[in-house]
Amino acid sequence: MDFQQGLITTIHNYGIFEDSLAELCSGLKKRPTSLLIPCLFEEFKRPALVRIKEVVQELKGLDKLVIALHAKSVSEVEEAKVFFDDMPFQVHVQWTNSPAVLELLKTHEKNGLILYGKPGKGWAVWQGIGIATMSSEVIALFDADIRTFNPSYPARMLSPLLDASDGISYVKAFYSRISLEKNQLQGRATRLFVGPLLSGLEQLFGDLRYLKYLQAFRYPLSGEFAFSKGLAMNLRIPCDWGLEIGLLSEVFRHVSTTKIAQVDLGLFDHKHKEIGNTKEEGLQRMCSEIFASVIRGLMEHEGQTLTQSQLATLEVLYRRIGEDRVRQFGLDSIVNHLPYNRHEEELSVQTFGSLLKPSMQTILSSPSSEQLPSWSRVLSCESNLQEDLAIAGTNINNHIFIN
Numbered sequence: 001m002d003f004q005q006g007l008i009t010t011i012h013n014y015g016i017f018e019d020s021l022a023e024l025c026s027g028l029k030k031r032p033t034s035l036l037i038p039c040l041f042e043e044f045k046r047p048a049l050v051r052i053k054e055v056v057q058e059l060k061g062l063d064k065l066v067i068a069l070h071a072k073s074v075s076e077v078e079e080a081k082v083f084f085d086d087m088p089f090q091v092h093v094q095w096t097n098s099p100a101v102l103e104l105l106k107t108h109e110k111n112g113l114i115l116y117g118k119p120g121k122g123w124a125v126w127q128g129i130g131i132a133t134m135s136s137e138v139i140a141l142f143d144a145d146i147r148t149f150n151p152s153y154p155a156r157m158l159s160p161l162l163d164a165s166d167g168i169s170y171v172k173a174f175y176s177r178i179s180l181e182k183n184q185l186q187g188r189a190t191r192l193f194v195g196p197l198l199s200g201l202e203q204l205f206g207d208l209r210y211l212k213y214l215q216a217f218r219y220p221l222s223g224e225f226a227f228s229k230g231l232a233m234n235l236r237i238p239c240d241w242g243l244e245i246g247l248l249s250e251v252f253r254h255v256s257t258t259k260i261a262q263v264d265l266g267l268f269d270h271k272h273k274e275i276g277n278t279k280e281e282g283l284q285r286m287c288s289e290i291f292a293s294v295i296r297g298l299m300e301h302e303g304q305t306l307t308q309s310q311l312a313t314l315e316v317l318y319r320r321i322g323e324d325r326v327r328q329f330g331l332d333s334i335v336n337h338l339p340y341n342r343h344e345e346e347l348s349v350q351t352f353g354s355l356l357k358p359s360m361q362t363i364l365s366s367p368s369s370e371q372l373p374s375w376s377r378v379l380s381c382e383s384n385l386q387e388d389l390a391i392a393g394t395n396i397n398n399h400i401f402i403n
Helices: 021-027 041-045 047-056 074-083 099-111 121-132 152-162 188-205 209-216 243-254 282-302 308-335 342-353 356-365 375-381 385-393
Strands: 009-011 033-040 064-070 090-095 138-141 170-177 225-228 260-268
Touching (some): 021 152, 033 041, 033 047, 033 121, 064 074, 074 090, 090 121, 090 385, 099 385, 121 243, 121 375, 121 385, 138 152, 152 260, 188 209, 188 282, 188 308, 209 243, 243 282, 282 342, 282 356, 308 342, 308 356, 375 385
Parallel strands (some): 009 260, 033 064, 033 138, 064 090, 170 260
Antiparallel strands (some): 170 225
């Protein structure tokens, strides 16, 4: 909606021309490209994935669609394969938690490779990268629960990467998170936690490159991103709710900001997470792990951590900035005729603020995060693992149910 630029190249949606799938399909001829969709089987019972399939089906020239599927049984995997059997390109349904995959990955522990992460998006993304990069030079990732998925999403995410001469290695989405049911602002973890947290840390530590980098992203927690094979192969993949921030930390480590772009996808809606009753549930757990990821990034890239007095100051700063943001979002909502529950938003800020101290204690007791090793490192030890993983992930002969 504007034309401002900053540290990260921003590709706006000016709304003048519709994004063309025909133009995208032509661009796909320049570089072999895969789409990666990590998903639970339950998404096959919801309309969002049907909509995603209808759009993706039009991508003539796509090298591969990789479905990184967590399923409980062979019948679920077979149903997923049938769902995608009419696509005009190769579809690889990777059963991420299949008995064959678990057995394969555990056998490599003898080499010091810990490849069995927590079942979740990070582990699915890691497997999907391994499969996709076997033949593709560009990989774009989308979640399976996007209700507003439309042709502009893949068109805008992939276009900056399809011409190698543009020099882009990583593309991150940003958007307006609005609930279709309530016409209400969503994205509380970004609006009310990450934004105020980064602002508070900047006041504490000053003009650090890593903090400026994170703040340059308009939606740092967006789960939609794309990258070149060269970058994807060298990323360590976090296995917790800090995945998105953790990946930004990895990208910061590997490429210049001149090789990064963020793309406006416009209106966006997907499943919303509840705040949770304890710090181990819902958005509370998510924000705790995001905080840990941010602090570990400060440790790794800036050699900084929080002292007890700094932590106390950060709590005060976070709450003050969070309350200011609540007021700002309230006015934004009023002018746009969106319902806004200021009291509920204030309570969210209070809840998130209470997570900082216990989360910091957890970080200090266990500073290293759980990450899956980069594929470049894995292949230096086990050169055939991509092929072996692809075979294991399609092996449905063992009728064992996996939880």
